[in-house]
Amino acid sequence: MMMVRKSKGLGERHQKILDFIEDYQRKYKHPPSIREIGENCGISSTSVVNYYLDQLEKSGHIERDRKISRGLRVISQTPIGEMFRVPVLGRIVAGEPIPVPASDFNYFDAEESVEIATSLMPTREKGKELFALEVQGNSMIDAMVNDGDIVVMKPTQEARNGDMVAVWLPDKNETTLKYFYKEKDGFRLQPANPTMKPIMVKKSEPLEIKGKVVMVIRKVEMVS
Amino acid sequence: MMMVRKSKGLGERHQKILDFIEDYQRKYKHPPSIREIGENCGISSTSVVNYYLDQLEKSGHIERDRKISRGLRVISQTPIGEMFRVPVLGRIVAGEPIPVPASDFNYFDAEESVEIATSLMPTREKGKELFALEVQGNSMIDAMVNDGDIVVMKPTQEARNGDMVAVWLPDKNETTLKYFYKEKDGFRLQPANPTMKPIMVKKSEPLEIKGKVVMVIRKVEMVS
DNA sequence: CTTGACACTGAACGCATGTTCAGGTATTAT
DNA sequence: ATAATACCTGAACATGCGTTCAGTGTCAAG
Numbered sequence: 001m002m003m004v005r006k007s008k009g010l011g012e013r014h015q016k017i018l019d020f021i022e023d024y025q026r027k028y029k030h031p032p033s034i035r036e037i038g039e040n041c042g043i044s045s046t047s048v049v050n051y052y053l054d055q056l057e058k059s060g061h062i063e064r065d066r067k068i069s070r071g072l073r074v075i076s077q078t079p080i081g082e083m084f085r086v087p088v089l090g091r092i093v094a095g096e097p098i099p100v101p102a103s104d105f106n107y108f109d110a111e112e113s114v115e116i117a118t119s120l121m122p123t124r125e126k127g128k129e130l131f132a133l134e135v136q137g138n139s140m141i142d143a144m145v146n147d148g149d150i151v152v153m154k155p156t157q158e159a160r161n162g163d164m165v166a167v168w169l170p171d172k173n174e175t176t177l178k179y180f181y182k183e184k185d186g187f188r189l190q191p192a193n194p195t196m197k198p199i200m201v202k203k204s205e206p207l208e209i210k211g212k213v214v215m216v217i218r219k220v221e222m223v224s
Numbered sequence: 225m226m227m228v229r230k231s232k233g234l235g236e237r238h239q240k241i242l243d244f245i246e247d248y249q250r251k252y253k254h255p256p257s258i259r260e261i262g263e264n265c266g267i268s269s270t271s272v273v274n275y276y277l278d279q280l281e282k283s284g285h286i287e288r289d290r291k292i293s294r295g296l297r298v299i300s301q302t303p304i305g306e307m308f309r310v311p312v313l314g315r316i317v318a319g320e321p322i323p324v325p326a327s328d329f330n331y332f333d334a335e336e337s338v339e340i341a342t343s344l345m346p347t348r349e350k351g352k353e354l355f356a357l358e359v360q361g362n363s364m365i366d367a368m369v370n371d372g373d374i375v376v377m378k379p380t381q382e383a384r385n386g387d388m389v390a391v392w393l394p395d396k397n398e399t400t401l402k403y404f405y406k407e408k409d410g411f412r413l414q415p416a417n418p419t420m421k422p423i424m425v426k427k428s429e430p431l432e433i434k435g436k437v438v439m440v441i442r443k444v445e446m447v448s
Numbered sequence: 449c450t451t452g453a454c455a456c457t458g459a460a461c462g463c464a465t466g467t468t469c470a471g472g473t474a475t476t477a478t
Numbered sequence: 479a480t481a482a483t484a485c486c487t488g489a490a491c492a493t494g495c496g497t498t499c500a501g502t503g504t505c506a507a508g
Contacts, residue, residue: 069464081339120441146416219438269458271456
């Protein structure tokens with residue numbers, strides 16, 4: 001017959017060691033030493049810790065840089081990716097121009113900011129140039145954007161057909177978020193809400209594209 | 225006169241060391257040793273590295289656990305917070321019931337998932353119970369939610385006034401996202417779009433609340 | 449010129465830490 | 479009983495790695 005005593009893939013001690021390594025790394029920003037693992041998991045001998053670490057390495061739960069002090073790390077089954085910070089430069093209002101970052105703007109000067117997971121980004125923008133605006137008022141409802149929503153944008157003066165852009169219409173003194181289409185006689189600004197009609201802008205009329213919309217985030221208030 | 229030679233807060237070498245530590249930590253998941261810093265920054269002596277590390281510590285750019293191998297970490301001026309993973313259980317369609325997590329559901333089984341920064345959460349939900357749905361079709365435009373949007377929800381059968389809820393109306397065979405208000409003669413389901421009229425549901429009519437909406441994320445396609 | 453700060457070299461010192469080994473004690477299979 | 483395997487002890491060993499110190503060269507102030 002086969003050994004049954006501890007047939008589970010991970011024994012109690014394996015799990016305890018694994019948890020300790022993760023906690024320690026989170027707390028001190030560097031991995032623990034073998035002796036520290038022993039002390040905190042009730043293991044008196046360094047060789048036993050090494051014994052368990054070998055097993056955890058073989059089972060693929062951790063990775064080790066032998067001979068290197070504190071050179072171990074847990075292989076997370078569901079690795080959580082990177083995130084980046086996007087500065088909130090101000091508010092976007094229908095009746096006012098759009099705040100855009102100055103060329104020498106230091107992105108870390110912004111008082112407010114939002115954090116975005118890299119995995120949520122459509123393209124590999126890496127977020128280097130991105131900025132965000134908070135929508136004020138409900139004048140953007142035709143763009144399916146509500147009061148309080150966060151609009152993440154990439155600064156640009158040009159747009160391709162199908163891009164959602166933030167534009168400033170000097171003649172109308174109006175800021176708006178629309179899908180951009182270039183047509184023979186000018187530009188068509190199509191609302192995101194399919195039940196609403198587009199705005200046609202002739203070539204003679206001024207139209208300033210301030211940026212492409214990359215993402216919209218709505219934080220819904222919860223009373224509880 | 226005063227010394228001017230290197231009056232800047234950070235010299236070229238300070239910056240190089242700082243960059244190297246960050247790169248190394250990102251790559252190997254543990255901090256570098258003094259000697260490794262020296263080799264990669266063109267510094268031949270460990271004492272010089274120590275010399276610079278002392279300065280970086282005094283200027284508040286790094287933190288050191290003396291006597292501990294590789295016990296150093298950069299103090300990021302803008303520390304990036306934690307994030308958590310929310311499973312995408314399926315799609316939400318106007319004409320079909322809402323997928324909700326089973327009580328014994330293992331959240332990590334979901335094939336798809338989205339990552340949310342903890343700082344974006346309105347409350348301290350910690351994301352333990354949250355799940356997400358992808359909106360299919362544009363039948364939710366009255367809730368300012370578009371085709372392809374990600375709706376993050378907290379499972380619940382109850383709601384308070386003002387909560388945005390996902391409800392299933394058995395009589396109408398319809399799923400909808402609305403703001404919830406309890407009134408004398410029943411419930412009022414208010415669209416997020418202020419130009420649209422509410423749905424009134426009498427007490428006698430069945431109404432199943434499936435969850436509160438916590439967040440809406442719209443990833444805008446970009447051609448470039 | 450002298451002084452002194454600043455940046456750096458090279459080496460030695462010593463604790464921290466990973467590794468290895470000889471040997472125990474159970475539990476299970478043969 | 480005997481062998482085999484999993485689990486553990488204790489100690490010694492080798493080296494990784496932080497620390498310290500006696501000097502060297504440079505540059506600017508006095």
